[in-house]
Amino acid sequence: MxxxxxxxxxxxxxxxxxxxxxxxxxxxxxxxxxxxxxxxxxxxxxxxxxxxxxxxxxxxxxxxxxxxxxxxxxxxPAIPDVPVDTYRSRLYRPEELYDDADYLRSTDARVYAWSQHENSTDTALAQALHDHSIGQALEEWRQDRRLVGVMGGHSTGRGTPAYADGARLGQLLSRTLTVASGGGPGAMEAVNLGGYLAGYGERAVTEAVRMLETVPSFVPSIGDWARAAFEVRSRFPEGTDSLGIPTWHYGHEPPNVFASAIAKYFRNAQREAILLEICEAGIVFLPGAGGTVQEIFQDACENYYADESSTAPMVLVGREYWTERHPAWPLLQSLAKGRPMEEHVHLVDTVDEAAAVVQER
CATH class of the missing domain: 3.30.750 (Transcription Regulator spoIIAA)
Known part of the structure; x- marks a missing residue:
């Protein structure tokens, strides 16, 4: 009970x-x-x-x-012919979504296909009820946990220096906090991997990254990509909890299996707002493209109107990246100037610096 x-x-x-x-x-x-x-x-x-x-x-x-x-x-009433439990009371586990060796027969793939091909009032109602239930389950799961968010691009390949950095960041942050990510591949997977291996030490992260780089991307085979990750979990079975919040809105972003709890939504806007809202210890932004830039300024908007007591740190990693390639930092600085958020926005060069900023708060 x-x-x-x-x-x-x-x-x-x-x-x-x-x-x-x-x-x-x-x-x-x-x-x-x-x-x-x-x-x-x-x-x-x-x-x-x-x-x-x-x-x-x-x-x-x-x-x-x-x-x-x-x-x-x-x-x-129960809604017929729906591949999800619209009233579920718990977050997903990776094994539930990847419940078939053939990804195309898995729950994750079948739900995505249903969401794209069904267009009825019952479908819309089922999706809304499901997302509401996931929100309630997430509220329960995060009790007594202090969450720090990490945002970053889905295209970061396994085996790259950026992927290794993300994994190191996840492990560093998980020493004192619970890591939350967008729950997808790339930098998101790397961060959840580091969080999963928080209790194993740095050598385990290095070994895991080497195991994963044999399948560097979920393209062309999501099944092979997921199997490589489950092999890492088998090699290191005592993982630390972390959170992933992916969405079925993007069929090209499969959920990573290193998040112990997965709050998967149909509505991407709801998912993004919730991810920003629950990360009260702050958010670290790794290099990314359109989605990551959008998340920076969604978070900036929240902090812009917040008072001092509810302002959370924003840490951008990669000085050259965020000032030259995608110059979000100058605009963020100008928005923060003279506001309570000003002392809470940071630009750093390394993930070690980013972890130190968040954990000092």
């Missing part, structure tokens, strides 16, 4: 439901019952106070559904 905040109680199995009734529960006020077959529990439901309960995708006999609705419960 488990409980979330306040009076909200998540009930995800028939065994949990029965156990609570045996323990004396007589009111379902505040309960969220998810995906349970209650077809044989009509008598019990009629004997309970159900006002304030949420039945999310549960199987109910028609008369039982009408009964609980008439007595104050809210019933959201």
């Amino acid at each position: 488990r409980r979330t905040h306040g009076r909200v109680i998540d009930v995800d199995s028939l065994a949990d439901f029965d156990g609570r009734l045996r323990s004396g529960a007589r009111s379902l006020d505040g309960w969220r019952l998810r995906g349970i077959d209650l077809g044989e529990r009509g008598a019990e439901l009629r004997s309970l106070e159900v006002s304030g309960a949420l039945f999310l995708g549960c199987l109910l006999r028609p008369e039982d559904g009408e009964s609980v609705r008439s007595r104050g419960a809210i019933v959201f």
Whole structure:
């Protein structure tokens, strides 16, 4: 049995439901019952106070559904022919998304294909309910964790110096914080890899990067790319927790398997806003292109209007990159001038410097 905040109680199995009734529960006020077959529990439901309960995708006999609705419960029916659990109460694990040796038959690929080819009211509702549920699960997962975000490009290849830097950064930050990334390939994978290996030491990171560089990219084969990562996980099975927040909006960005918890969304805008919002220890920006630049100024906007107490560090890594190649730094500096955020924006040359800035706060 488990409980979330306040009076909200998540009930995800028939065994949990029965156990609570045996323990004396007589009111379902505040309960969220998810995906349970209650077809044989009509008598019990009629004997309970159900006002304030949420039945999310549960199987109910028609008369039982009408009964609980008439007595104050809210019933959201299961949506047919949907490849995701729209009411799931936990974040994804890598093994759930990569549940078939052939990537095209995996849950991750099937959900993406469904999201691109289905265009109906039921599809839109299922996606919205799913993303809402993921948001609630993420809120629960991040309790008692202090998150630091790392943004960077998806095209950073395994085996490159930039990839090694990302992995080192993830390991350094994970000494005191929990790393969060966009959950995809490239720099995002590197950071989650470093976070995963936080308890193993620097030699493990070097070995893991060497193992991975045999499959430098998810192109042309996502399956080969993922298998190489799972081999690293088998070599180093005691990984440290980190978070990935990818999206099905981009079919070309498969989720990396080094994030122990994956909050995968359909809506990319929602995913990006949440990633920025939850990283209260600050965000480090590795070199990237359009998406990373957008994230810099999304974060800058939040800090621009924030007061001193809620301003989080922004650290751009790569002086030449952010002043010459993609000169985001001069604009960020000018925005910050005279604002509470001014002392919280930093430009550094190395990932070691970036980790030191964040961990000094």
